[in-house]
Amino acid sequence: MTRRSTSTIRVRYGETDRMGVAYHAHYLVWCEVGRTDLIRSLGPSYAEMEQGGVRLAVAEATVRYRASARYDDLVRIETRLERAQSRAVTFAYRLLREPEESAEGQAPEPALLATATTALLALDPTGRPRVMPDHVRELFRRLA
Amino acid sequence: MTRRSTSTIRVRYGETDRMGVAYHAHYLVWCEVGRTDLIRSLGPSYAEMEQGGVRLAVAEATVRYRASARYDDLVRIETRLERAQSRAVTFAYRLLREPEESAEGQAPEPALLATATTALLALDPTGRPRVMPDHVRELFRRLA
Amino acid sequence: MTRRSTSTIRVRYGETDRMGVAYHAHYLVWCEVGRTDLIRSLGPSYAEMEQGGVRLAVAEATVRYRASARYDDLVRIETRLERAQSRAVTFAYRLLREPEESAEGQAPEPALLATATTALLALDPTGRPRVMPDHVRELFRRLA
Amino acid sequence: MTRRSTSTIRVRYGETDRMGVAYHAHYLVWCEVGRTDLIRSLGPSYAEMEQGGVRLAVAEATVRYRASARYDDLVRIETRLERAQSRAVTFAYRLLREPEESAEGQAPEPALLATATTALLALDPTGRPRVMPDHVRELFRRLA
Numbered sequence: 001m002t003r004r005s006t007s008t009i010r011v012r013y014g015e016t017d018r019m020g021v022a023y024h025a026h027y028l029v030w031c032e033v034g035r036t037d038l039i040r041s042l043g044p045s046y047a048e049m050e051q052g053g054v055r056l057a058v059a060e061a062t063v064r065y066r067a068s069a070r071y072d073d074l075v076r077i078e079t080r081l082e083r084a085q086s087r088a089v090t091f092a093y094r095l096l097r098e099p100e101e102s103a104e105g106q107a108p109e110p111a112l113l114a115t116a117t118t119a120l121l122a123l124d125p126t127g128r129p130r131v132m133p134d135h136v137r138e139l140f141r142r143l144a
Numbered sequence: 145m146t147r148r149s150t151s152t153i154r155v156r157y158g159e160t161d162r163m164g165v166a167y168h169a170h171y172l173v174w175c176e177v178g179r180t181d182l183i184r185s186l187g188p189s190y191a192e193m194e195q196g197g198v199r200l201a202v203a204e205a206t207v208r209y210r211a212s213a214r215y216d217d218l219v220r221i222e223t224r225l226e227r228a229q230s231r232a233v234t235f236a237y238r239l240l241r242e243p244e245e246s247a248e249g250q251a252p253e254p255a256l257l258a259t260a261t262t263a264l265l266a267l268d269p270t271g272r273p274r275v276m277p278d279h280v281r282e283l284f285r286r287l288a
Numbered sequence: 289m290t291r292r293s294t295s296t297i298r299v300r301y302g303e304t305d306r307m308g309v310a311y312h313a314h315y316l317v318w319c320e321v322g323r324t325d326l327i328r329s330l331g332p333s334y335a336e337m338e339q340g341g342v343r344l345a346v347a348e349a350t351v352r353y354r355a356s357a358r359y360d361d362l363v364r365i366e367t368r369l370e371r372a373q374s375r376a377v378t379f380a381y382r383l384l385r386e387p388e389e390s391a392e393g394q395a396p397e398p399a400l401l402a403t404a405t406t407a408l409l410a411l412d413p414t415g416r417p418r419v420m421p422d423h424v425r426e427l428f429r430r431l432a
Numbered sequence: 433m434t435r436r437s438t439s440t441i442r443v444r445y446g447e448t449d450r451m452g453v454a455y456h457a458h459y460l461v462w463c464e465v466g467r468t469d470l471i472r473s474l475g476p477s478y479a480e481m482e483q484g485g486v487r488l489a490v491a492e493a494t495v496r497y498r499a500s501a502r503y504d505d506l507v508r509i510e511t512r513l514e515r516a517q518s519r520a521v522t523f524a525y526r527l528l529r530e531p532e533e534s535a536e537g538q539a540p541e542p543a544l545l546a547t548a549t550t551a552l553l554a555l556d557p558t559g560r561p562r563v564m565p566d567h568v569r570e571l572f573r574r575l576a
Binding site: 019021024025026028029032055057058059060061062063064065068127 | 313351
């Protein structure tokens with residue numbers, strides 16, 4: 001189990017817009033890539049919860065954009081679980097532009113592209129909020 | 145029931161890419177908007193087929209791009225059913241840039257942006273090709 | 289000039305996810321549809337600002353999800369300008385599921401799907417924040 | 433320089449649709465990921481062509497879907513240059529589901545998800561087709 005996960009994606013051509021930078025809505029997609037990687041580390045317990053019909057739906061999302069991501073940029077997504085409650089979990093993200101290796105071999109600093117948080121709510125199969133199963137709550141609490 | 149349907153969409157900012165034009169993959173999304181409108185005209189029979197577990201999945205798609213769509217362009221999607229078979233239906237599309245009203249009140253010609261076809265295959269709930277129910281085949285045959 | 293704008297979109301098949309509802313990142317795309325319609329009402333002054341190299345970039349976005357939008361739902365986007373400053377403007381949105389006409393002719397209430405805000409920052413051609421031209425600031429102030 | 437390139441992507445949640453599988457339009461986005469990787473191997477010559485105002489635009493795309501990609505599937509994209517002409521280049525793609533490592537350590541076969549081709553046309557800054565610079569044509573010819 002990892003308390004934080006690090007994922008990387010490369011900005012796709014179709015993710016840019018006519019300003020020449022990555023369109024802002026895609027940052028939420030990238031956050032989900034990070035969240036998926038963190039949740040995968042929880043192992044089979046989480047998948048069993050989903051098979052039992054309990055799913056986590058995004059209830060609130062906030063993104064603060066600091067710098068533009070460009071086509072072909074390598075973006076690092078750092079994800080951590082910020083808060084775990086009985087019906088909800090909140091994830092926090094930092095998106096950074098990974099510096100490409102330079103010719104001189106020096107390592108430039110990664111640039112902060114955005115910070116974000118998403119709160120997810122546990123829903124039963126009919127879409128109503130519900131308490132998460134005990135063993136899943138326990139998993140999330142240990143991550144927080 | 146309409147033999148052809150006409151739909152219109154406006155190109156969204158997030159659909160453009162850094163070339164300043166609509167990204168080519170979105171044309172398939174627009175074709176689906178047209179197909180949905182044509183299929184809606186089939187009435188409840190089609191929805192009943194889906195509730196019965198038979199769904200149509202895209203098996204082949206071809207797009208020929210003629211001119212670029214730009215941000216905020218009004219795009220007209222003309223959809224018709226080209227061929228109906230027992231397990232498959234093929235739709236054909238024409239995407240045109242709808243001319244905006246000009247100051248002089250003259251009506252400029254719409255510009256052809258793309259033509260496309262998609263072949264859809266009927267699948268059972270396990271994902272295997274199957275024959276469409278008789279009444280749906282009959283509906284599609286009358287459209288073709 | 290409109291102080292508020294109302295736009296409508298229909299949820300596309302490709303906007304749903306495997307939960308069967310509209311994927312949460314698309315709500316930001318729909319907000320932009322509403323913002324575009326509101327800004328269009330500003331007339332040529334805004335377009336001239338863009339041609340002069342000043343553009344508005346999303347600096348912060350917040351979405352609160354209340355109910356799920358489903359495939360083929362008609363979504364109404366209400367947009368208003370919440371705050372106008374010299375370098376930034378904040379827009380607020382309400383997304384509602386437009387009730388389809390019922391057989392009995394009664395008008396059901398629209399359901400609130402989400403509320404959102406986006407703060408946009410004026411950037412010069414090099415990507416640095418800058419003060420908006422006077423006449424554009426004046427336009428935004430009258431909207432707020 | 434590589435005559436074929438291999439790229440891998442993982443299917444994102446937002447790329448699925450309510451059928452529970454990856455939405456068909458995203459396959460074109462994945463093809464572009466493969467094409468980008470192949471073109472990157474051409475080195476600075478290609479980038480110089482773009483800086484000189486010549487760009488390649490998709491003129492035709494064909495996708496044949498064989499099997500569904502699902503959420504979190506690892507997809508391998510094999511890209512090769514099929515044909516190089518003075519004004520156009522055609523790329524061919526095979527998309528395969530990469531088998532996850534099984535518990536027994538045996539290597540299951542990758543499953544073919546789709547084959548595709550895209551023809552790209554060289555355009556000058558005004559959007560008109562033009563002959564590619566000699567050294568770029570030479571690069572593409574050596575790949576074909």
